[in-house]
Amino acid sequence: MYKVFVNDKPLFLTNKISKETDFQLFLLESIDIKQLIVKIFQNKIQKAYLYHPDESEILKTLKTKIPVNKAGGGLVYNKKGEVLFIFRNGKWDLPKGGTEKGEDIEQTAMREVEEETGVNQLRVTNKLQKTYHVFKRNGIYKLKITHWFEMQSDFEGVPVGQLDEGIEKVAWINPNDIPDVLKNSYENIKLLFEEEKKINI
Numbered sequence: 001m002y003k004v005f006v007n008d009k010p011l012f013l014t015n016k017i018s019k020e021t022d023f024q025l026f027l028l029e030s031i032d033i034k035q036l037i038v039k040i041f042q043n044k045i046q047k048a049y050l051y052h053p054d055e056s057e058i059l060k061t062l063k064t065k066i067p068v069n070k071a072g073g074g075l076v077y078n079k080k081g082e083v084l085f086i087f088r089n090g091k092w093d094l095p096k097g098g099t100e101k102g103e104d105i106e107q108t109a110m111r112e113v114e115e116e117t118g119v120n121q122l123r124v125t126n127k128l129q130k131t132y133h134v135f136k137r138n139g140i141y142k143l144k145i146t147h148w149f150e151m152q153s154d155f156e157g158v159p160v161g162q163l164d165e166g167i168e169k170v171a172w173i174n175p176n177d178i179p180d181v182l183k184n185s186y187e188n189i190k191l192l193f194e195e196e197k198k199i200n201i
Contacts, residue, residue: 002059004143005133005187006040012049013058028052033065037134037141062143066134071098071146072109075128075192076119076153082172084153085181086116086161092185094192096146097165105147117170118160119153126150129195131188148192 002013017025024045026036031050039045052058073096076084085092097112099105110122128148134141161167173181182190 002055002132003191004062005131006037007043007134008187009040009045010047010187011036011040011134012047013055013062014049014051015053015055017049017051023047023049025049025051028058028061033062034141037066041134041136041141066141066143069098069142069144070105070108071096071144072105072107072112073097073146073148074109074113074122074151075148076113076117076122076151078153078155078172080172082174083178084113084117084119084159085171085173086167087169087171088161088165088167090184092181092189094148094189096148106149109147109149110151113151116162116165116167118157119155119170121154122151123153124149125152128192131192133186133188146188 001016004011004013024047026048028050029052036045036048036050040048050058073094074084075094078084084095086095087093095113095116097108097116099108103111106124110124113122114120126149128150131146131148133144135144159170159172161170178193182193
C-alpha cells in the first residue's frame with residue numbers, strides 16, 4: 001500500500017478492501033483522480049482509499065495525471081546521535097529538495113542538506129523509503145516523490161538555515177525530544193520515523 005498525503009490528509013493506494021468505515025473508497029477505473037485530489041484539498045474528503053488489484057497501476061496512473069517532482073532528502077545524525085531538523089512555514093521538517101540536471105538522487109539529497117542547513121561532511125549510510133505528497137503551486141497540483149537517505153555527519157559548527165528557502169531555524173534534536181517535535185511536523189515526516197522504527201510516536 002502507498003500512502004500519498006494530499007494537504008496532509010491520507011490517500012491510500014491499495015489492492016485490498018478493508019472493513020474500516022471512516023474513509024471513502026474509490027475505484028481507479030471509475031474515479032477522476034484530479035477531482036478526488038481537489039476534493040481532498042477543499043477538505044470535502046478527510047481520508048480516502050483508491051482501489052485497484054495492482055497497486056503499482058494506481059501509482060502509475062497518478063503519475064500520468066499529475067506532474068511529478070522528484071526530490072531527495074536526509075535523515076542526518078551527528079556524532080551524538082542527534083537528528084538534524086529544519087523549521088519552516090511554522091512546522092518542523094527534514095532538509096530536502098528537487099533534483100538538478102545530471103544529479104543522481106543521492107547527490108541531490110546531500111546537496112540539499114548542505115544548502116538548507118550548512119551541515120557538511122555528510123556520508124550516506126542507508127537508503128530509506130520514498131514518501132509521496134501532493135502540493136499546489138501556482139494553481140497546479142504536483143506529486144512530490146521524495147527519496148530519503150540516512151546520513152551521518154562529523155560537522156561540528158553551527159548549522160545555518162537557508163533564508164531564501166524560508167528556513168527560520170536549524171536544530172540538532174535529541175532522539176528523546178523527537179516525538180514532541182513531530183507533533184508539529186508533516187504526516188510524511190512522522191511516517192518516515194514510524195516506518196524506519198527510528199522512534200516510538
